[in-house]
Amino acid sequence: MINTKSELITWSPTFACGVKVIDDQHKGLINLVNKMFNHVTGDEAEELAYFNIVIKEAVQYIKTHFATEEKIMKATKFDGYIDHKRAHESFILSVVECINDYKEGKKYTLATFTKFLKEWILSHVAVMDKQYFEHFKKMITTINKVVM
Ligand SMILES: [Fe+2]
Ligand SMILES: [Fe+2]
Numbered sequence: 524m525i526n527t528k529s530e531l532i533t534w535s536p537t538f539a540c541g542v543k544v545i546d547d548q549h550k551g552l553i554n555l556v557n558k559m560f561n562h563v564t565g566d567e568a569e570e571l572a573y574f575n576i577v578i579k580e581a582v583q584y585i586k587t588h589f590a591t592e593e594k595i596m597k598a599t600k601f602d603g604y605i606d607h608k609r610a611h612e613s614f615i616l617s618v619v620e621c622i623n624d625y626k627e628g629k630k631y632t633l634a635t636f637t638k639f640l641k642e643w644i645l646s647h648v649a650v651m652d653k654q655y656f657e658h659f660k661k662m663i664t665t666i667n668k669v670v671m
Pocket of ligand 2: 592607611647651652
């Protein structure tokens with residue numbers, strides 16, 4: 524059994540890239556994961572009912588975030604764009620797979636599904652997103668025009 528209290532994520536300045544819209548979205552993702560952990564009750568039916576609602580919000584939020592990053596990468600001619608976009612796409616595919624597994628009663632509980640989301644998000648931000656931080660800082664004037 525996962526101790527969800529100890530799984531909660533705290534925002535850290537090391538996650539910050541300095542572009543407000545991106546930092547706000549990363550904070551939003553963290554809040555979403557924490558919210559999901561806080562809905563773990565151990566009651567399977569209750570958790571599934573909650574999951575069915577929250578997962579739509581989560582997928583939408585993640586897609587919007589990826590689209591924002593990709594738009595900025597493209598506008599600033601970031602050279603990691605293609606690989607990064609590919610990582611986003613393959614994550615969406617695996618999320619869809621995991622959602623189906625959860626709904627079919629295979630493999631997941633709300634706690635383990637949320638842990639999967641958490642681990643992907645944290646490692647993606649720390650490794651791949653981190654690669655554009657310096658670039659975005661340099662391109663902030665262009666970015667401000669794009670995200671207005
Ligand atoms: Fe990101
Ligand atoms: Fe990303």
